[in-house]
Amino acid sequence: MNISVVIPLLNEEESLQELYDWIAKVMQSNQFLYEVVFIDDGSTDTSWEIIEKLSQEHSQVKGIRFQRNYGKSQALDAGFNLAKGDVVITMDADLQDSPDEIPELYNLIIKENYDLVSGWKKKRYDNVITKNIPSKLFNWAARKTSGLSLHDFNCGLKAYKNEVIKTVKVSGEMHRYIPVLAKNEGFHNIGEKIVQHQARKYGVTKFGIDRFINGFLDLITISFLSKFGKRPMHFFGLWGTLMFFFGFFSAFYIGAMKLYRLSQGLKTILVTSNPWFYIALTSMVIGTLLFLAGFIGELIIKSTPQQKHYKIKKQLNF
Known part of the structure; x- marks a missing residue:
């Protein structure tokens, strides 16, 4: 035809x-x-x-x-x-x-x-x-x-x-x-x-x-x-990893600075009083969630069959 x-x-x-x-x-x-x-x-x-x-x-x-x-x-x-x-x-x-x-x-x-x-x-x-x-x-x-x-x-x-x-x-x-x-x-x-x-x-x-x-x-x-669309981990995993490491190294820096000041006998404040502590913690949590979103997306793509999102009521001459 x-x-x-x-x-x-x-x-x-x-x-x-x-x-x-x-x-x-x-x-x-x-x-x-x-x-x-x-x-x-x-x-x-x-x-x-x-x-x-x-x-x-x-x-x-x-x-x-x-x-x-x-x-x-x-x-x-x-x-x-x-x-x-x-x-x-x-x-x-x-x-x-x-x-x-x-x-x-x-x-x-x-x-x-x-x-x-x-x-x-x-x-x-x-x-x-x-x-x-x-x-x-x-x-x-x-x-x-x-x-x-x-x-x-x-x-x-x-x-x-x-x-x-x-x-x-x-x-x-x-x-x-x-x-x-x-x-x-x-x-x-x-x-x-x-x-x-x-x-x-x-x-x-x-x-x-x-x-x-x-x-x-x-x-x-x-x-x-x-x-x-066929590799969601490349997007979510990348940004999740970057955000996690940003938070991790920020938290590590905060902790290291507190230990340094203690070793020098300098006055310190509680870690929880530093706003960067919460920024670092939030960054690590969001980074972990993004990484998991990418991982779950990969699983969905590999396990979900192609589906039709409509229902045909009648057909003629097929």
């Missing part, structure tokens, strides 16, 4: 039929073998009924229905696990991503041998204050932190080699950082393509300003995990 189109969605009943017809037209005109995987992330409207109808009419349509709303990352992970295409295209279901971009994205993966191609909505039709400006700040921070020179990390329109989506595990709200996750797994041929962005035709956006706050917090998380 040439292409799998993976589409996570939440309450997009107005756009689904139009979106599928558009995708099918593009695929047929380019003679692609394809499948369209809709992942219903707990919709409360008639989205799932429309997906069921499409799957009965078209064998290329496949559906996954979650038990409840788990989030876009979990929806993408479920779609990635079941996608069979040599090239996997992700896009949003709100018609703001254009299926006309699919052939060129496919060619970039197959002919240019990119591992991943991320869309860049250079001209956007979103609200400037609530989406465009925060998005620019977010993408600037992501570029500086990750080392990837992408302009639009959060663009839903992306293309992947199949081996990439089978390797990368997406959880939490890490869908924004799939290029970074792919880079961390050794896929370095990552490109970018300017794509057409369209004004929302139906409904309202499902994301608020809080997604950018969460995005920055996730950026810190993924920056840490990319460096120390």
